[in-house]
Amino acid sequence: MFDSHVAVWDDQPVTSDISPLTTDGHSSSGEHGRPALPASHPLSDGRTSDSALILAAEGRPVPHTPVWFMRQAGRSLPEYRALREGHTMLETCFNPDLTVEITLQPVRRHGVDAAIFFSDIVVPIKAIGIDVEIAPGVGPVIAEPFRTSKDVDRLRNLEPDDVAPVIAAVAALASELGSTPLIGFVGAPFTVASYLVEGRPSRDHVHTKALMLSDPTTWNRLLDRIASICGDFLSMQVQAGASAVQLFDSWAGALSARDYERSVLPHSRKVFDAVAQYETPRIHFGVGTSELLALMQSAGANVMGVDFRLPLSTAIKRLNHPTPLQGNLDPAALFADWHAVSESVLRVLGDAQGLPGHIFNLGHGVPPDTDPDVLTRVVDLVHRETAR
Numbered sequence: 296m297f298d299s300h301v302a303v304w305d306d307q308p309v310t311s312d313i314s315p316l317t318t319d320g321h322s323s324s325g326e327h328g329r330p331a332l333p334a335s336h337p338l339s340d341g342r343t344s345d346s347a348l349i350l351a352a353e354g355r356p357v358p359h360t361p362v363w364f365m366r367q368a369g370r371s372l373p374e375y376r377a378l379r380e381g382h383t384m385l386e387t388c389f390n391p392d393l394t395v396e397i398t399l400q401p402v403r404r405h406g407v408d409a410a411i412f413f414s415d416i417v418v419p420i421k422a423i424g425i426d427v428e429i430a431p432g433v434g435p436v437i438a439e440p441f442r443t444s445k446d447v448d449r450l451r452n453l454e455p456d457d458v459a460p461v462i463a464a465v466a467a468l469a470s471e472l473g474s475t476p477l478i479g480f481v482g483a484p485f486t487v488a489s490y491l492v493e494g495r496p497s498r499d500h501v502h503t504k505a506l507m508l509s510d511p512t513t514w515n516r517l518l519d520r521i522a523s524i525c526g527d528f529l530s531m532q533v534q535a536g537a538s539a540v541q542l543f544d545s546w547a548g549a550l551s552a553r554d555y556e557r558s559v560l561p562h563s564r565k566v567f568d569a570v571a572q573y574e575t576p577r578i579h580f581g582v583g584t585s586e587l588l589a590l591m592q593s594a595g596a597n598v599m600g601v602d603f604r605l606p607l608s609t610a611i612k613r614l615n616h617p618t619p620l621q622g623n624l625d626p627a628a629l630f631a632d633w634h635a636v637s638e639s640v641l642r643v644l645g646d647a648q649g650l651p652g653h654i655f656n657l658g659h660g661v662p663p664d665t666d667p668d669v670l671t672r673v674v675d676l677v678h679r680e681t682a683r
């Protein structure tokens with residue numbers, strides 16, 4: 296029953312439940328304000344409010360389909376590898392000059408329609424003093440994994456001073472980027488909890504699920520603490536100048552719908568609730584979450600990220616109500632010959648016809664050994680094919 300809601304791309308605002316549409320159907324941008332944001336915020340003063348990304352996320356008519364790539368800042372770029380030399384990943388995340396430069400690199404090189412803040416999902420955890428490192432080629436490693444109720448007490452509140460250099464980088468980026476929106480992000484409580492409990496990346500999440508099933512009190516306390524920390528961190532990013540946010544629940548696809556709904560969804564909702572007042576687009580993304588899309592949407596997202604397993608035209612039918620979608624080229628397709636790459640890109644654009652809005656992205660992050668020239672060509676192709 297979503298047909299009556301589906302917008303015409305060119306000249307009609309959507310009527311579905313996508314904030315921030317005001318009662319007259321127009322976005323509440325510019326002088327009409329997003330009251331919770333400072334007047335100097337790029338969405339308030341109009342710098343990013345009419346960018347292709349924000350227009351698409353709000354279901355408004357776009358000049359072209361906006362494109363950005365998850366993990367666009369990173370090892371696929373030689374200029375990133377050069378800058379990272381001699382700095383650990385987390386050192387880099389707390390260094391504003393490096394963070395700003397790395398975030399800008401893919402915007403300059405590829406002409407993408409948004410910057411994603413260069414950081415990591417464990418940054419707020421590190422900021423409150425938890426001993427975590429990012430091991431090259433592995434991912435986050437926690438010195439003392441969280442397994443008991445007492446461990447949860449190690450998660451104190453996040454204070455602005457804990458992340459002052461990180462938030463300074465957000466503010467600097469918002470001014471450097473001009474009309475290009477900055478996307479802020481945090482990890483969702485389940486995905487962050489999985490790292491805390493397992494102590495390192497895990498395929499089967501056995502300790503995490505065991506805690507969830509056997510000690511719901513401790514589990515809920517753990518996820519609630521993470522949700523507070525991540526919600527506060529995301530809110531600070533928005534206040535400092537992020538124009539959209541994405542909640543990464545990368546490993547939620549490991550859960551059944553029942554477990555997700557009972558044990559995870561309320562905590563992800565708490566993170567989105569922390570930023571709902573700002574009326575920025577709220578994107579929710581997970582991997583292998585085809586069966587969870589409607590539940591993930593109900594956490595408070597107004598844009599749904601879709602991985603490469605489901606065509607966008609199928610994904611939209613699985614939602615509670617239609618919203619703009621983000622996705623979903625298979626990252627592996629970037630390694631095919633250009634003819635196949637372009638066919639795959641066109642297939643995604645074809646699947647996106649008739650959506651209330653579309654933000655082109657991959658179905659997961661850019662693989663480290665991707666040829667960056669292919670990414671630039673994909674951006675050009677999407678822009679050319681969708682120019683109107």
Ligand code: CP3
Nearest residue numbers: 365366367368369413414415416431432433434543545660
């Ligand atoms: O360009 C961007 O998307 C912004 C940067 C970004 C990073 N991590 C940088 C990074 C973002 C959005 C993240 C989020 C993140 N971190 C997620 C959610 C997104 C996803 O991919 O599912 C997760 C699960 C993590 C945890 C994490 N951090 C992993 C699994 C890894 C990979 C380990 C490796 O070396 O392969 C990291 C490290 C990491 N985060 C790198 C980057 C660029 C690589 C570190 C390096 O360059 O040495």
